[in-house]
Amino acid sequence: MTDRLPPLTALRAFDAAARHMSFAKAAEELNVTPAALSFQIKSLEEHLGQPLFRRLNRAVELTEAGKTLAPGAAEGFETLTAAWRATRRLQDNTTLTVTAGPGLTAKWLAPRLYEFARAHPEIDLRFSATLRIMDFVRDEVDVAIRFGYGPDPGLYVLPVPPEWVTPVMSPELAERYTTPESLMKAPLIFDESIDFLDPPVDWPAWFRTQGIDFTPTHGSHFSQADHAIDAAVAGAGVALGRRGMAITDLHAGRLVAPFKTAIETKAHFRFLCAPGTETRPQIAAFRDWFIAEIDKTAYVSDEFEIIPVEDIPPP
Amino acid sequence: MTDRLPPLTALRAFDAAARHMSFAKAAEELNVTPAALSFQIKSLEEHLGQPLFRRLNRAVELTEAGKTLAPGAAEGFETLTAAWRATRRLQDNTTLTVTAGPGLTAKWLAPRLYEFARAHPEIDLRFSATLRIMDFVRDEVDVAIRFGYGPDPGLYVLPVPPEWVTPVMSPELAERYTTPESLMKAPLIFDESIDFLDPPVDWPAWFRTQGIDFTPTHGSHFSQADHAIDAAVAGAGVALGRRGMAITDLHAGRLVAPFKTAIETKAHFRFLCAPGTETRPQIAAFRDWFIAEIDKTAYVSDEFEIIPVEDIPPP
DNA sequence: ATCTTCACATAAGTATACCTTAACTGAAGT
DNA sequence: ACTTCAGTTAAGGTATACTTATGTGAAGAT
Known part of the structure; x- marks a missing residue:
């Protein structure tokens, strides 16, 4: 498949979910419904070809793939946010x-x-x-x-x-x-x-x-x-x-x-x-x-x- | 306005444009038409409230705001790309x-x-x-x-x-x-x-x-x-x-x-x-x-x- | 001086990605 | 057994993002 970036909204959904370790809280952060977030994660997993979260019944946990992606995703979005804020401050x-x-x-x-x-x-x-x-x-x-x-x-x-x-x-x-x-x-x-x-x-x-x-x-x-x-x-x-x-x-x-x-x-x-x-x-x-x-x-x-x-x- | 991240596709369009210093080349990189890219940049500038590029007739150059945003945007997307690739490599x-x-x-x-x-x-x-x-x-x-x-x-x-x-x-x-x-x-x-x-x-x-x-x-x-x-x-x-x-x-x-x-x-x-x-x-x-x-x-x-x-x- | 070309802007129409509401599932707690 | 909780799935609507086609203004060529 593509070695380029996946849909960015899906990546951001994953980032929020990984930070909160909860789809519901991530959905709240992004001001979307849990359903939307569920779809985003699913679509990202399809792009990747393997699951990023292991769905336990009351919680979710990261798979190896998820653990690999999460820190980089968090750092990347942090960098983008900082740059955007600095620009707005101008x-x-x-x-x-x-x-x-x-x-x-x-x-x-x-x-x-x-x-x-x-x-x-x-x-x-x-x-x-x-x-x-x-x-x-x-x-x-x-x-x-x-x-x-x-x-x-x-x-x-x-x-x-x-x-x-x-x-x-x-x-x-x-x-x-x-x-x-x-x-x-x-x-x-x-x-x-x-x-x-x-x-x-x-x-x-x-x-x-x-x-x-x-x-x-x-x-x-x-x-x-x-x-x-x-x-x-x-x-x-x-x-x-x-x-x-x-x-x-x-x-x-x-x-x-x-x-x-x-x-x-x-x-x-x-x-x-x-x-x-x-x-x-x-x-x-x-x-x-x-x-x-x-x-x-x-x-x-x-x-x-x-x-x-x-x-x-x-x- | 929002202090949160702007639409990410627009940010990515800006990143490509800033790296190439050309809308046309950026459009080519992202596999879209120059028109689409032009719109993305414009929408990003509206989100920001000020222009990011100065349109000279044969070229574009970054405004102060653009110069502030560009390095962080590049670094952020690089980080995301690296993380995604590492995950795919799994x-x-x-x-x-x-x-x-x-x-x-x-x-x-x-x-x-x-x-x-x-x-x-x-x-x-x-x-x-x-x-x-x-x-x-x-x-x-x-x-x-x-x-x-x-x-x-x-x-x-x-x-x-x-x-x-x-x-x-x-x-x-x-x-x-x-x-x-x-x-x-x-x-x-x-x-x-x-x-x-x-x-x-x-x-x-x-x-x-x-x-x-x-x-x-x-x-x-x-x-x-x-x-x-x-x-x-x-x-x-x-x-x-x-x-x-x-x-x-x-x-x-x-x-x-x-x-x-x-x-x-x-x-x-x-x-x-x-x-x-x-x-x-x-x-x-x-x-x-x-x-x-x-x-x-x-x-x-x-x-x-x-x-x-x-x-x-x-x- | 006029023509061509180049790089980007704009308009209008279209597709699709994204989101919402609503109903479903399965396990944990009461 | 009932409720609650967290995430899934389905169907449908809307806004986002893209396309084609045309427009604009200046640089460079003839």
Whole structure:
């Protein structure tokens, strides 16, 4: 017989039946009568040349053929559904789904979102704070904001100024630790979320910018950047704060950055979306707002001597 | 409108049109007239609420919506087609597709296949010699023979006796190197295809079974086991031959294994197929033949003192 | 400049695939 | 023995999908 695809409605009926393991429930899902579904399955079995379900009297179970077909059918229809939904979303100019890492969401986006929501009441903003790299089509996400290196093939990438780090601490601690040397005795906070950077942007690197050869051996470690900043705000120690993470607490006076040397890394935040979607109204609005917010705090960089990490002398 | 799937025939028409970038060719592929296809696309665009193609006079091009939908549609239908074909193959009891690594194919399967083909003339045997792990459904493979550890969740695994290695060389070389100590001065051949084993099954391990602490520093390296064996047959040096790889050349007298100590590893060949398919006639026939062939050479193991690799004293 | 060709659109008519209602079957639970 | 449940079967209607035939507009040829 044909090695091509069988009637697709029949295949979809099978998919629903296999997922529910019930013809009746499958019929309900597809808004047809059980009779119709029974026919579809029967016709599919005729196309195939062998049964897909074993009819027990109160239930159905999959035959070997059914077990072979079911996972692929489910995956195939899932893919189609995701693609169709993503396409439909293109003309929905009222919803905007953004994903960002938990740190950026907590320390940068969340405090500013109220402004965006007020400026664009027509946009229904949804957030997904996860580190998982997402698929724009499959996960129904419009914009991703991610910290790291490029390149990102096949994506629209908006350049954002590079990120730098400098020691930050609570005002109380700043009275105790007034010189770079004194930090060697201070409780240090380690932000493991930037461990992946190469060359490393860490405490030894910062001490070297001060002409100090010192590798701290203990301190508090945090896997997420916002937790490290929170610890610093609470007075638990001195953190190497990333500009984007610390800026809100610096402005609020909860943190101070007494030393005016910062390390710049090639990694930076990147505004990512599927190519072509950057012109959709809500994405363009979000992008413009995002750039404006970053520009608002750009002057902070002028206060610091910013040293590219690759210019730091090796140990 | 509905967020559910649109009419599937229309989606399939779009998929074909997007792949060919031509309505006429898509119509040909689907065995319908161009007019029918034109209607399908139009109906899909109405479902969506926006055009999927931009009609230029001599050609068509995808709109943003089309570009969003096309990859997912293609992938979805590919998945469905693969699943359907895999299901149809279940009732094809005349074809058998086997995949194995290049080493096993060259040194073990190929020399024996003639026998199998003669014993089962009704089976149309196809081979795929690749190291790539294959998906039984997507790659249309019935049986995989792989060297390594388990477990393999969700697969039928036929246990095969464990694999061991012992020094092998050409008869000429064997006259020169008659003691384990003499091998320290022999040209050694390294088979990198078993480097992934842990604990390692390598020359230092074998020397330790002889009470010799020796780590060879140079020799010939081969990334594939069959090439290492071929080099040994050619008299280029002494290889640590895997039972399964060397057995044919040992029987033929092209190789000899003068030292009767072998190292056994927990890794072994595994006969893998999708669960449930082990009862299909051609797979059962191949499995039975495979076991019988292995049993034929089982007595060889009796000649050796086989030491499990974990029992070898550490350096 | 006009003609031809090409690729797709449109109109009208037709077939068939799909669905519904209604009655049936056979086993499990009451 | 009666009810219920899950799926099957039959008959008939409707919407879907296809066909043939004709129309349209621009690219390329003469």
